[in-house]
Amino acid sequence: MIQAIDLTKRYEDGLLALDHLNISILPGQIYCLLGANGAGKTTTINLFFNFIEPTSGTALLNGKDCTKEPLLAKQFAAYVSENVMLYGNFTARQNLDFFTKLSGRKNLSKDEYYMVMRQVGLPERAFEQRVKTFSKGMRQKLGIAIAILKQAPALLLDEPTSGLDPKAGAEFVELLLKLRGEGKAILMSTHDVFRAKEIADVVGIMKEGVLIMEKTKDDLKYEDLEKLYLKYMEVS
Amino acid sequence: MIGHIVRKELLVNLQSMRFLVGLVVSALMMGIVGYVLVEDYATRMQKYIADVAEHRAALAETKVYSMVAVDVDIPPSPLSVFSRGSQNLPTTLHVSPFHVPSLIDEGGASASIGLNGTSSHADNPLLRMFSSIDLGFVISTILSLFAVLLVFDSFSGEREQGTLKLLLTSSAGRVHLLAGKYVGALVTLAIPLTVGFLEVMILWALHPSLSFDAQVWAGVGLVYCASLLFLSSFLAMALFLSLYATESSSCLMYLLLAWVTVSVVIPAGGGYVAEYFRPKGLREIMLSEAKQASAHLSNELERLNYRQKGGWNNAWTDWFGAESILGLTQQEANNRLAYNQKVVPMKLQYAEDRYRVVESYAQGLLSWSRTREDLIRPSLCVDYGNVVQALAGTDLNTFDDLVQKSRLYRDAMMAYLRPKSETSLWFTRIFEYPDMEPTEKNQQYWQSLIEKEGQRAVEKIMSWDRVSSLDLTSMPPPSVNMRGVTERALHALPDGILLFAASVVFIGLSMIRVRHYPLN
Structure with missing residues (x-):
């Protein structure tokens, strides 16, 4: 592979x-x-x-x-870097939505995004929170969520x-x-x-x-x- | 794919403080400038309507054919709010048998070159074409600066914040990213542009004395499209240059330098450089030739003993042109008619000669003015200014077109007037009023009247006020029309193509450059 x-x-x-x-x-x-x-x-x-x-x-x-x-x-292939950086003014879900669509996956529901964010261990309160408030660990988890949703x-x-x-x-x-x-x-x-x-x-x-x-x-x-x-x- | 990037760019831009500041500044500027210029247009329109009425009344008052003169009033362009252009040029073109309108014939009623070959007017009205503040200026400076601030960190910003790599691990290629950023920025810029145009349209709609037809709205639509084209070419240039730096601060410096160069240095610097190419001695040649022509006519008139043959009682004559005379005998009128058969063609010829001298000077200046335009054409702002001027009909070409049309109108007018110059109606109407003729009987009566009531009583009889106006209904009416929107669009096309070509070239170059943009 x-x-x-x-x-x-x-x-x-x-x-x-x-x-x-x-x-x-x-x-x-x-x-x-x-x-x-x-x-x-x-x-x-x-x-x-x-x-x-x-x-x-x-x-x-x-x-x-x-x-x-x-x-x-x-x-x-999906990628997770040492320091996952995302769009700070977007919420976690908006970031996830953008990068997932960019990878060619469309029509995912809000629940599907939530499910993946739960899977990587992001707290519920962070789902609709702007990423600029996230700690490094939370950003890494969101990076993993992006990678998972790519289904590579x-x-x-x-x-x-x-x-x-x-x-x-x-x-x-x-x-x-x-x-x-x-x-x-x-x-x-x-x-x-x-x-x-x-x-x-x-x-x-x-x-x-x-x-x-x-x-x-x-x-x-x-x-x-x-x-x-x-x-x-x-x-x- | 590109659609998602466009949407993201749009969201990022709309949430940014620079967008908010840019929107407020441009909306304020366009609102203020729009308000001032709409008011200015309304004032000029009122003056135009008053001038038309005044000039029509003056023509209707004409008593003899040599005095027929038509003042062609040029209506202000409603689109002049976008480009004031050459609005300092004359608003009236004077057309008469003894005056051929030309490009630098500013004066209207008076000839631009006097009897002694000197001119009382500025030697070069073409130089009045300096740009003044209008909506085109606001768009080409404020919105182009806004474009710079929107895209300066398109790639360097993503690189610095670390999102560029993540973006490029998706199925999006660098070219997709470039295209998405370009379209996203253009859509973002279209917002303040649209807001500005809406402000102007609302100001127009709310103005009590203004109303517009479909041609005007079509023109507004074209100016809007031209503005988008300009912004797209400016964005393409800014994006291309931004790909030559990996740090946002360096990008900003490069782009501000490019902005100053395109919007200030080239337009102003080109003008200074053009001064070196300005033809020397043209004006002196014109004045010398004009002096020769006037001296020649003057000598000829002296040789023909003008004063002796004409009769001068209660007369008004222009040495080189029109004449209106009362108080002649039939014999004197006949003498003058015979004399005019020689003199009128000479005067008309002088008008033509004087026009050729002035026009030759004007064409020399026009040619230089075009050199100047070509020198500053590398600036996108200049190209855009030219497009908007042409669409608004405030450019020198449109004025030249009106001058040419007014000359054609003069030809039609002369075909009507030339036969009249062979009749006494050319200079007098006295024979329609027997009590004005200086017969022996009338003169005895006038003498008695002077003794009884004074000189004023005779002057009352010998007054032009008593003379009816000429019937000029069969004279061709002035038909000097402004260019239509299609014709104006065609004239704007060359500079529009330049803007389009600039967009294509800069996007093409950016596509090549972005493939090598460093990610680390």
Whole structure:
């Protein structure tokens, strides 16, 4: 569902942000990309949404080339960023309505919007409240609601739990597991080693644009991911 | 897809403080300017009606054919509230056998070039075309500034607040986003524009002395469409430029610079540059040629011993033109008739010569004026001003058209008057009033009357007031009509096409640019 083949990105200033990345994420799988700042995690996600163009290699969503057919490929993926930003003067439902319609889904009722907002754990009072009054956690939840309503088979999450309080983080993880259960292919970049170990089916560690380690959940059953991570980070 | 983005843009804009401020400012400006100009139009209309009546009465009072003169009054354009344009130009065109109307013939009754070849009028009324405050000016400055403030952060704002990436993860492409933002901003701008037009229409409808026909409303509709076209081209330009900066503050600076350039620097700067191209010595040539022509006629008249042959009792003559004489004998009238057979064609020829000299000067200035227009045409505000002027009929072209029509009318008038110049009715009516003829019997009677009642008693008999007016019903009536709305629209078309082309080009360039707009 989510596939990178020799995906490489070198920026105009010469920085090699991503070097021949090869990953493949199947439906019902959560893939966690770990790595320090500047390791290439966000670049990878940006390439899948064609925010930037690859220097070489291919990013595929449901088999569609994200560079050659970006509009088609994007239909198969939803996105949640580290800091979900929405239209502050719109209510939560208005934001949801706009982004859902933009994704091609029409004629959803108010109740359907409410249901999804309940599902992601937004309090009822926030449904018709202007988003500019929302906390970061509430905005992240609304971002997830937007992603859910898109009904895309793939989810790409760029450090979505960063800055969330423990309770919100736990709720978020619960939601991801539920989505995995529904057969979504999920690629999540994160710094959070513990959370990655908790939910990931596959964990990849990136360093300076290179995927230096990839292990499945089974591989990690008897290994300490934190020690592994620190070990790889120390190796020059 | 684009519809959803348009709707979102509209909602975002309508909820913003800048929209509220822009709406209030433009509604206030258009309301105040509209009120002042509607009142001004009503005043000018009343003056026009009074002038028409006065000039009609003056023509009806004409006693001899050489004195026939028609003042063609130019009605004020109701659409002048949108563009005052060349409203400082004459409101009356003087047409007479001895006066051919020309573009810079401002004076009406008096010739623009005097006997000695000097002009008492400003040398270049074309330069009076400087824009004054009208609704077109408000739209091209206030609403264009509003357009800048609406779109300066279209992309940079979304980028800064973080919504741009989320937008682009949907099925909407960058071009969809651009199109949605463009249409959304245009619909937003149409609101204050429509409010302004409604204000003017209400002011018109409520004015007790104004009423309008379908032509006027069609004209208003066209001005509205032209205003939308102008705003769309300005928006397209602003959107394009906004794509060259990723920070809203930089975008705002770029766009304010562009706004000042388009609305102030090019129109004013182009005018200064045009001064360098202004033809030198045209006026001197005109004055010299006019002096030569008048000197030639003057010499010819002296040579023919004008004063001796005409008779001067109780007479009024214009050295170069009309004449009305009472107190001639039949013999003197015959002499003058024979003399006029030579002199009248010379005077008429002089009028034509003088017209050619003035017209040559006018055309030189007109040509320079067009160069000036071309120099400032890169400004969208100027193009819009030209369109509205043409639609309102307040541009120089419309005035030139009226001058040409009045010249054609003079040709028809001359076909009627020329045969009359071969009769004594050209200069006198005395033979219809035997008691005015200076016969021996009459002169003895006048002498006795002077002794008894004084000079005034004779003057009463020899008065033009006693003479009936000429019957001019068979003279062609003045037929100098303003251009219709279709003709005006055709004249506005070239600048309208420029505005449309600017919209298309800027949107096309924006579509190319937006593909490379950085998201980070």
